Amino acid sequence: MDLEGMSKRDFMKFQDPRASKLSTMYLQEALPFRVNKMIYLNMPTFFELFLKAASVWFSEKLKSKILMLQKDLTPAYESVPGLEELMPAEYNGGNCSFEEICEKNIKEFSKIPKNYLDFGISVDEAKRPSDSKNLMRVYKDLSPELMGISGNYVKIEDEI
Numbered sequence: 502m503d504l505e506g507m508s509k510r511d512f513m514k515f516q517d518p519r520a521s522k523l524s525t526m527y528l529q530e531a532l533p534f535r536v537n538k539m540i541y542l543n544m545p546t547f548f549e550l551f552l553k554a555a556s557v558w559f560s561e562k563l564k565s566k567i568l569m570l571q572k573d574l575t576p577a578y579e580s581v582p583g584l585e586e587l588m589p590a591e592y593n594g595g596n597c598s599f600e601e602i603c604e605k606n607i608k609e610f611s612k613i614p615k616n617y618l619d620f621g622i623s624v625d626e627a628k629r630p631s632d633s634k635n636l637m638r639v640y641k642d643l644s645p646e647l648m649g650i651s652g653n654y655v656k657i658e659d660e661i
Contacts (some may be wrong), residue, residue, distance in 0.1 A: 512548060525558040534579035540568045567652045 574592055578585040588594025
């Protein structure tokens, strides 16, 4: 995430301590994919202080995945294989410019069917392991129903 040009006023519009804590819990407990690295670039001092304060809610594993950089992305390119080839030319990456990436994405997203229910997604709760239910119980100040007490098991058809 490139934070260049972010003012303290811009940041405060989005700052809510409870939302920050919930976001951290979601990132650590419920995100449906794995995060390799969280890279923060051109961080203003106030954001760095906020991140350090918020880190009390971070697990050690999550803390180890945070990379704070200023201008040079070399440490990010060294720690995440293949990142340099994916990054836009504006970041000295091997990809095309931001504008070209956006144009390509618009074309690709326009190919996605308007009715996403046509994907044939179904839910079979019987397949959910019992030990994966109610994972948010460790957070005493939250409702047990938050993020689903039992979640769901989603089966996506092979032809997708």
